[in-house]
């Protein structure tokens with residue numbers, strides 16, 4: 158790092174680029190050794206992929222239990238300067254005397270005032286506004302399907318008098334609609350007298366909840382280490398081609414949503430995927446069309462049965 162123009166007088170500063178678990182651990186080790194660390198991360202938060210995982214491979218230990226204490230320590234360490242939404246643009250100099258140019262992106266939040274309370278979520282005009290015309294249409298259709306207030310009220314009533322009822326209520330609504338419609342969350346806020354910001358904070362924390370419309374069948378392709386090395390990327394490629402969507406998207410008819418997960422707990426069957434509650438293992442790309450077809454057919458039968466009353 159630079160030393161304020163005093164050439165030949167290196168100071169104890171280092172820069173760590175990338176704040177995944179490796180970057181965070183390196184920063185802590187360096188900071189504890191007495192170096193002042195600039196930790197650069199291009200995303201808005203530190204922790205990287207590990208912070209999004211449920212379990213770690215191969216021990217199945219809880220990811221957050223491992224990484225959370227490190228994140229907290231990193232955030233509080235006086236020797237660590239965290240630079241999020243920042244990218245390295247150029248490096249000049251030589252060992253012991255580097256000058257690094259970084260580009261810090263606008264955050265839209267005054268970090269000196271933000272306490273992380275989450276209240277701004279409620280007023281945010283962007284978060285739930287679909288960004289694409291296609292998404293806008295999809296969201297409108299799904300909202301229309303989800304205006305069944307009675308169904309939401311019935312769910313709330315099932316859990317109304319229980320302690321800690323927010324999570325079960327959200328789980329049941331998510332199960333009913335396959336996502337958490339905004340109107341349903343507002344209804345929960347009114348009925349349970351819980352601030353909407355608090356509900357959104359819980360809803361956006363867990364991967365199990367979706368705040369955008371999803372299809373009837375959620376296809377989860379395992380991208381954990383075991384499945385990845387056994388060909389999961391080829392499965393994903395075939396699924397994307399068959400469904401005509403990318404992962405993270407939903408088909409136009411709301412039949413399938415395609416998502417990625419890290420380990421679904423059956424590594425011996427790798428590569429594996431889950432469709433709804435069904436698990437498929439030892440898959441090859443050629444098996445994908447047949448599996449998808451079976452769901453399309455069973456959907457048709459369900460529809461006919463519903464129509465027949």
Ligand code: FES
Nearest residue numbers: 379381383384424
């Ligand atoms: S890595 Fe464990 S099921 Fe895929």
